[in-house]
Amino acid sequence: MKTINLTTQRQAVYDVVRQSEDHPTAAEVMNRLVERGHSFAYGTVYNSLRYLADKELIRELKLGETASRYDARTDDHQHIVCEVCGRVDEVMTPVPEEWMTRVAEETEYEVHEAHVVLEGVCAECRSKRKR
Amino acid sequence: MKTINLTTQRQAVYDVVRQSEDHPTAAEVMNRLVERGHSFAYGTVYNSLRYLADKELIRELKLGETASRYDARTDDHQHIVCEVCGRVDEVMTPVPEEWMTRVAEETEYEVHEAHVVLEGVCAECRSKRKR
DNA sequence: AATAGATTTATACTTATTCTAAATTGAAAT
DNA sequence: ATTTCAATTTAGAATAAGTATAAATCTATT
Known part of the structure; x- marks a missing residue:
């Protein structure tokens, strides 16, 4: 409905x-x-x-x-932000289930979701930096 | 200095x-x-x-x-937020290195950091809910 | 005591977003 | 076709979090 x-x-x-x-x-x-x-x-x-x-x-x-x-992508995925240029890319490699399970044990939470924002330097900015 | x-x-x-x-x-x-x-x-x-x-x-x-x-904790750790009461707890179980490596391969980023915010229901809210 | 640099204060401003009340739209019922 | 009612849009005010600014105050050193 x-x-x-x-x-x-x-x-x-x-x-x-x-x-x-x-x-x-x-x-x-x-x-x-x-x-x-x-x-x-x-x-x-x-x-x-x-x-x-x-x-x-x-x-x-x-x-x-x-x-x-x-x-507009609504399937499960995370994001990575370039520290240099600010671009945002998708991360499709899923967060390991096993880690989530361990976190549930550690915290005694019922874990529903993980929102991950990674930070680093994108390929383009990396090659510019090298000269 | x-x-x-x-x-x-x-x-x-x-x-x-x-x-x-x-x-x-x-x-x-x-x-x-x-x-x-x-x-x-x-x-x-x-x-x-x-x-x-x-x-x-x-x-x-x-x-x-x-x-x-x-x-005030500055050592490497993540956080989990209770969807019911809003409390925030520490997550000390480290994000698997291996996953970060895989992400680096997938995205071609040089990955520096991961900020993870987990969501779920804390032990206290869970027991309240059951009754 | 005089100077300079850093810090604090009070206040104005900015940015992102939500709220509000009136106007508009659109579908359903007459 | 007209009325009606709920949902939506509009313009603009309001809010919340944080930053900027300029003057006043501290603090360490000469």
């Missing part, structure tokens, strides 16, 4: 997120909407992002920056 | 963080300072927290909430 009501605004926001190669912030989504000729209220973009994340069509990422980012 | 200049304010902020069982936000640190009879400017508390984190006397935690939290 999961009805999804994609209004014009929500569809347009969804399209922007899906068609972005990076992981745009709300402000970036807004800019890209304007580039496409839309002019929605700021609040609507936030509402739409929240709605889409709620329906699990997109994911909200909190990577430790001030602004949330959005990702 | 790492000189550390602990002014009255910085020392007091450091004391609050060290003597907190939980992981207080800046606002909570401020409240606890007031309870102890201090009345520092808001900016000073933020500056002190930044200074102490800089000198690695404390750590700033970004757990996906709106406000940062602060932790």
